[in-house]
Amino acid sequence: MAKPSSTQQDRATEFLKERGIARLSELATAGVTAAxxxxxxxxxLVVQLGRGLYQLPDAPIDTHHSLAEAAKRVPKGVVALTSALAFHDLTDTIPSMVWLAIGPKDRQPLSTNPPMQFVRFSPERLQEGVETHTIEGCPVKIFSPAKTVVDLFRYRRSAGTRYRHSTGLNLALEGxxxxxxxxxxxxxxxxxxARKAGVWKAMQPYMEAMTANG
Structure with a gap:
């Protein structure tokens, strides 16, 4: 007769094979204890990626592994700006952190691994243009290419509280x-x-120049 811990071990292994990365709370819901x-x-038999986050040691590592980790740590977040642009292969820039958009009142983790940069979006801006991609078995919310480009123009400035983590105009133009x-x-x-976000006037001249030759 199998021991309860062995049964739970098998359950945990199957759960992680299916999900790729799992929080301890998710494993507990599946009937696997912290012990x-x-x-x-x-x-x-498992690898701890960070506080309360686990993966199988032989799990295949995707190029966008950090995005899957970020999605597990901040379920309400949406991959945005530089990270979204890189995911869609629209820049040669390699982000040094994961850029995540969160709501105005969403809790921001005090410390994160992988490193994350948070930007706060209004509920309307946070819900539009969201795509869900599967990375290492994890559903990850990422803004679409069009939405990402517009958001880069929104955060192109270098002064003011709202833009203190500006991504810059050059990256917006590249995107x-x-x-x-x-x-x-x-x-x-x-x-x-762009019209919804109120940046169409800023983008229009660049759009017209880039589409002038069809």
């Missing part, structure tokens, strides 16, 4: 140019997001 996970960690060149975003789609 079982602690024993599995001691045996090298716009590549999104149009690769056809990952339609001009009409970008313009629609």
């Amino acid at each position: 079982t996970i602690a024993r599995m960690k001691q045996k090298g 716009l140019r590549e999104a149009l060149r690769t056809r990952k975003a339609k001009p009409s789609e970008i313009a629609d997001f």
